[in-house]
Amino acid sequence: MHHDFWHQRWADNQIGFHQDTPTPLLLKHWPSxxxxxxxxxxxPLAGKTLDMAWFAAQGYRVLGVELSRIAIEAFFEGHGVTPEVSESKYGTHYRAGDIELICGDAFGLDDAALAGCGAVFDRAALIALPADLRQRYVxxxxxxxxxHxxxxxxxxxxxxxxxxGPPFSVVEDEVHALYARDWHVETLERRDILSTQQRFIDEGVTALDTVVYRLLRRE
Ligand SMILES: C[S@@+](CC[C@H](N)C(=O)[O-])C[C@H]1O[C@@H](n2cnc3c(N)ncnc32)[C@H](O)[C@@H]1O
Known part of the structure; x- marks a missing residue:
């Protein structure tokens, strides 16, 4: 998916993926x-998700990466804070409290950029990417x-x-094929959500499940 596609979505405020509350399945499964x-x-591919504020409120530190400056600035504005801004080879860094967002291409991050991370949360990120990019992404x-x-x-x-798509359908077999090399993959929950997703129904979709996976990095 070309960067211009996402920049245009943000410029046009076509952000149906954004939720006004933290992701319920995150709150349910993260403690496990x-x-x-x-x-x-x-x-990764953070948008302006309120999940980042939820992580900070639970005492975590957050590193997000997002292409759109509009998204990042809206995130901090929405929380009434003015971030410190600096530049690096990865892009523009916005920092406030325990949250750091890099405005840049996720594929431009290297080992050093991610070395301090002990966890990852992926909602509407893997499934935002077409098949060829999903392979590179993982x-x-x-x-x-x-x-660890x-x-x-x-x-x-x-x-x-x-x-x-996007969002694209990524079935369990593909998740295992993508992640099994480096991660233990466990399915935590599968939920039929079609009746709650009118946009999918309007587009003629006849079945829609959301699936939650726990990922553990292999040593
Ligand atoms: C479907 S949205 C999901 C946002 C967020 N995860 C959420 O749950 O609201 C995907 C986001 O990924 C961003 N994005 C797409 N490709 C990217 C890339 N290569 N690097 C960084 N961000 C990217 C887009 O700008 C968009 O905000």
Whole structure:
């Protein structure tokens, strides 16, 4: 998916993926990961998700990466804080309290950028990417996360021929094929959410599940 696509979505405020509250499945399943407060949580393709504020409120530190300056500035404005801004080879860094957001390309992050992260939270990130980029995303970006890392991944599954992505359908077999090299993958919950997603129904989608996975980095 070209960067221009996402910049245009933010410029046009076409951000149906954004939620006005933290993700309920995050609140339900995160405690089962046993991630210690103080851990730095990586939030790839972060948008302006309130999940980042939830992590900070639980005592975690957050590192997000997001292409759109509009999204990042809206996130901090929404919380009434003025971040410190600096530049690096990764992009523009916005820092306030325990939250650091890099305005840049997630694929430009290297081992050093992610070395301090002990956890990862992926909602509407893997599934935002087309198949060829999903492979790079997991085998290059996730592969840079340190060995003790653990995480939560939330995906969507629907008949892909019924609708064009994003979000794309990423079925369990693909999740295992993508992650099994470097991660133990465990399915925590599968939920039929079609009746709650009118936009999918309007587009003719006949089945829609969300699936939550626990990821544990192999040593
Ligand atoms: C579907 S949205 C999800 C945002 C957020 N995870 C949420 O739950 O609201 C995907 C986001 O990824 C961003 N994005 C897409 N490609 C990216 C890339 N290569 N690097 C950083 N951000 C990217 C887009 O700008 C968009 O805000």
């Amino acid at each position: 990961l046993g991630v210690a407060p103080g851990t730095r949580v990586f939030v 085998h290059e970006l996730y592969a840079r996360l340190p060995s 890392c653990r995480g939560l991944l939330i995906s969507l599954e629907y008949p892909q021929h019924e609708k064009a």
